[in-house]
Amino acid sequence: MSFTNPPELRYSRSHEWVRIDGDIATIGITDYAQHALGEVVYVELPDVGSHFAIDAIFGAVESVKAASDLYTPIDGEVLAVNHTLFDAPEQINNAPYEAGWMLQVRISTPNTDLLDAEAYAQHCEGLAH
Amino acid sequence: MSLAEPLRRTVLYERHVALGGRMVGFGGWELPVQYRGIVEEHRAVRSDVGIFDVSHMGEIEVHGPDALAFLQWVLTRDIASFPVGQAGYALICQPDGGIIDDVFVYHLADRWLVVVNAANSARDLAWFRQHAVGFAVTIDDRSAQTALVALQGPCAEALLHAFDAGLAALPYHGVAAGRITGIGDVRVARTGYTGEDGFEIFCDAADAGALWDQLLAAGAAPCGLGARDSLRFEACLALYGHEIDAQVNPFEARLGWAVQLDRSDFIGRDALRAIKAAGPGRRLVGFTMVGRGIARSGYAVHDIDGTPIGHVTSGMPAPTVGGHLGMALLAGSAAAPGARFDVIIRERPVRATSLRMPFYPSRRRRTRD
Numbered sequence: 375m376s377f378t379n380p381p382e383l384r385y386s387r388s389h390e391w392v393r394i395d396g397d398i399a400t401i402g403i404t405d406y407a408q409h410a411l412g413e414v415v416y417v418e419l420p421d422v423g424s425h426f427a428i429d430a431i432f433g434a435v436e437s438v439k440a441a442s443d444l445y446t447p448i449d450g451e452v453l454a455v456n457h458t459l460f461d462a463p464e465q466i467n468n469a470p471y472e473a474g475w476m477l478q479v480r481i482s483t484p485n486t487d488l489l490d491a492e493a494y495a496q497h498c499e500g501l502a503h
Numbered sequence: 504m505s506l507a508e509p510l511r512r513t514v515l516y517e518r519h520v521a522l523g524g525r526m527v528g529f530g531g532w533e534l535p536v537q538y539r540g541i542v543e544e545h546r547a548v549r550s551d552v553g554i555f556d557v558s559h560m561g562e563i564e565v566h567g568p569d570a571l572a573f574l575q576w577v578l579t580r581d582i583a584s585f586p587v588g589q590a591g592y593a594l595i596c597q598p599d600g601g602i603i604d605d606v607f608v609y610h611l612a613d614r615w616l617v618v619v620n621a622a623n624s625a626r627d628l629a630w631f632r633q634h635a636v637g638f639a640v641t642i643d644d645r646s647a648q649t650a651l652v653a654l655q656g657p658c659a660e661a662l663l664h665a666f667d668a669g670l671a672a673l674p675y676h677g678v679a680a681g682r683i684t685g686i687g688d689v690r691v692a693r694t695g696y697t698g699e700d701g702f703e704i705f706c707d708a709a710d711a712g713a714l715w716d717q718l719l720a721a722g723a724a725p726c727g728l729g730a731r732d733s734l735r736f737e738a739c740l741a742l743y744g745h746e747i748d749a750q751v752n753p754f755e756a757r758l759g760w761a762v763q764l765d766r767s768d769f770i771g772r773d774a775l776r777a778i779k780a781a782g783p784g785r786r787l788v789g790f791t792m793v794g795r796g797i798a799r800s801g802y803a804v805h806d807i808d809g810t811p812i813g814h815v816t817s818g819m820p821a822p823t824v825g826g827h828l829g830m831a832l833l834a835g836s837a838a839a840p841g842a843r844f845d846v847i848i849r850e851r852p853v854r855a856t857s858l859r860m861p862f863y864p865s866r867r868r869r870t871r872d
Contacts, residue, residue, distance in 0.1 A: 412525075412729070413540050415820050416797050416827070418849070434849065436797050438541045438819050439729045443849075 377405040377498065380471055385494035386447035391471065392488060394481070399448045402475045403435065403466065406498045412437045414463040419455045419476055426450070428485055432477065435466060444476070448485055454478040513558035514650055514708045515715055522725050530622035532559040534728055541729035545822040548697050548734055552656035553726035554718050557703070558711065561624030562649045563631065566614030567640040574608065574615055577634050577770055579753060581763035585610040590678045590692050594761050595627060596771030600752040600778055603630060605743055607694060609678045620743045634770065650711030654723060655701030657866065662721050663691070663702055673702070686713045696731065698738025698865045737821050737863035739789060739830065745800055746787055746816045746830060754783040755832060757860070785813055786838040789860035791826045792846070794853035798829035803847040812837055815846060824862045829855070
């Protein structure tokens with residue numbers, strides 16, 4: 375099975391995507407991640423103003439079956455949270471890179487360890503075996 | 504790194520993959536957690552009819568002159584009253600009353616069949632053989648050559664009727680043998696693990712593909728382990744390793760109805776008699792989340808003053824009933840109706856309140872058998 379990984383985004387090995395625009399990063403989970411989770415029925419996100427270091431747990435997405443922690447791929451302060459996901463968590467399945475976005479963060483320290491789309495696709499391919 | 508043995512596959516493995524099943528490990532077996540989606544499959548069973556491959560379950564046959572006496576010794580339930588053609592739920596307990604497994608027992612024409620959890624199958628078989636000394640019984644592990652398909656939902660009877668009217672007319676917890684053209688010999692029981700009416704169909708592993716294909720063609724929706732779990736959860740049916748295990752006794756798990764103390768002796772009777780007399784120290788409690796969050800298996804539960812009182816055994820959003828529900832083994836007065844307590848979700852206490860079980864009332868009549 376193949377998954378969509380937009381080339382303009384950067385990716386973490388824990389399946390978050392990052393769209394960087396100046397010092398603002400928008401964060402969500404990847405198409406691969408939403409597929410692996412199945413139907414998302416519940417989302418927990420942090421308060422605006424919280425600050426997270428790279429790889430800190432910032433929330434959780436849950437299917438009927440299981441809860442999965444979310445890890446920040448960016449060191450920074452939360453500027454905005456996608457509140458529409460609380461009532462419509464299925465947006466994460468339906469549009470993981472658009473309506474399914476989760477956080478906007480002001481970047482404190484750039485993360486040089488993120489993958490490009492091709493490297494992330496290879497990372498996912500490796501997990502399948 | 505895992506040193507676990509490789510996962511086993513049921514005879515229907517290729518069909519699950521062809522149907523788009525997402526294969527996962529469960530109890531040592533590789534099985535589909537879902538095909539199209541857990542919620543969709545859950546709803547198919549509540550409103551129509553679904554099929555599950557449960558061939559991973561273990562089938563142990565017991566026969567010989569002492570078959571009944573032996574089973575009365577290793578099981579908590581008094582099954583002496585089961586006529587031929589009747590099945591029922593029972594427990595295997597340790598001498599201290601801890602639950603080794605929960606099983607379904609079927610009284611067949613010339614022997615008894617015990618269906619056990621896949622993950623416990625080898626241990627159950629060893630336990631039976633160890634305790635069979637002195638009984639004139641033969642214990643056969645039939646798991647490898649037996650396939651098992653569960654047909655569950657309000658339309659299960661009508662679907663089975665098209666194959667065999669007699670089998671479709673079985674009473675609740677009845678079991679009978681039959682022969683279905685184009686499939687072969689089957690054994691059908693009106694049993695299940697979903698809270699709905701339905702049947703479980705045993706057949707030779709070689710015939711399972713034809714059985715599966717014909718039930719699918721007749722309109723049953725393929726359903727995976729995810730829906731099996733959410734369905735049994737709403738019906739508050741215990742899952743070994745969650746509500747029950749060797750550290751839990753039947754009275755704690757509200758399974759006292761499957762223990763008859765005033766009959767012939769059985770393994771665990773003395774301990775269970777003492778536990779019942781003293782009253783269990785903790786009880787299985789159903790609950791609904793009041794605060795935002797989903798309780799999951801293993802999460803701690805505190806009373807509203809912050810004192811630990813137990814843990815969540817199962818929890819999830821309930822697709823039919825609605826709400827974020829759970830079951831927990833809790834000490835003290837938390838079992839009282841309307842009791843309030845906190846589930847610790849990602850290190851934060853989230854309020855919950857007790858909820859009467861079962862969350863989803865079984866569609867079958869209320870008698871246990």
